[in-house]
Structures are given as C-alpha cells and as structure tokens.
Amino acid sequence: MLRRLFIFLIFCTIFVQSLEFFKESEACMSESGEELNCPSNWIYYFECCAKECCLRTQIVPAVIIGVIALIMTICCILSSIAYCCFGD
Numbered sequence: 001m002l003r004r005l006f007i008f009l010i011f012c013t014i015f016v017q018s019l020e021f022f023k024e025s026e027a028c029m030s031e032s033g034e035e036l037n038c039p040s041n042w043i044y045y046f047e048c049c050a051k052e053c054c055l056r057t058q059i060v061p062a063v064i065i066g067v068i069a070l071i072m073t074i075c076c077i078l079s080s081i082a083y084c085c086f087g088d
Contacts, residue, residue, distance in 0.1 A: 022040075022042055022045075022058050022059075022060065023040070023045045023056075023058065023059075024040050024045060025038035025039060025040040025045045025046040025047075025053070026038070026046070026047055026048050027048070028046070028047075028048035028051070028052065028053050029048075029051065030051055030052070031051050036048075036052070036053055038053035042058060042060070042061070043057070043058060043061050044056060044057055044058060045058060
C-alpha cells in the first residue's frame with residue numbers, strides 16, 4: 001500500500017512539473033534603469049511591481065500548504081468534538 005502511494009506521488013510530481021505550473025521571474029528594471037536579477041525556484045518567484053521585485057508564491061506549494069492547513073483544522077475540530085462527546 002505504501003509502495004503504491006509512493007509511486008503515485010512520483011507520477012503526480014512528474015505530471016505537475018510537465019504542466020509548467022511553476023512560473024519564472026520577470027525581468028525588472030530599477031528606477032535608475034538597471035536590470036534587477038530576480039531569482040525564482042519551486043517555492044517562489046518575483047514579479048515586477050513599482051520598479052522592484054515583489055515576492056509571489058508558486059501555485060503548487062500554496063495549494064499543498066492550504067491542504068495541510070485544512071487537514072490540521074479538520075483534525076482539531078474532530079478531536080474537540082470527540083473530547084466533548086466521549087471525554088470523562
């Protein structure tokens with residue numbers, strides 16, 4: 001079971017990367033006319049706003065963080081309900 005889950009996660013990762021959900025940073029010019037080198041990776045990228053690099057989160061990590069937060073919230077709610085109904 002665990003092995004199948006691991007294989008599924010590998011295929012999902014390959015599929016997501018092939019769809020190019022990950023954006024690259026835009027070229028940005030400073031006020032003095034110099035090009036700013038804004039980095040990017042799989043967690044974040046930069047957009048040009050007000051002549052500086054503005055940090056943005058990639059879509060995939062944002063969704064993963066949201067799902068983890070949702071799962072944790074559901075667990076806390078279920079634990080509270082279980083404690084109120086079945087606690088001593």
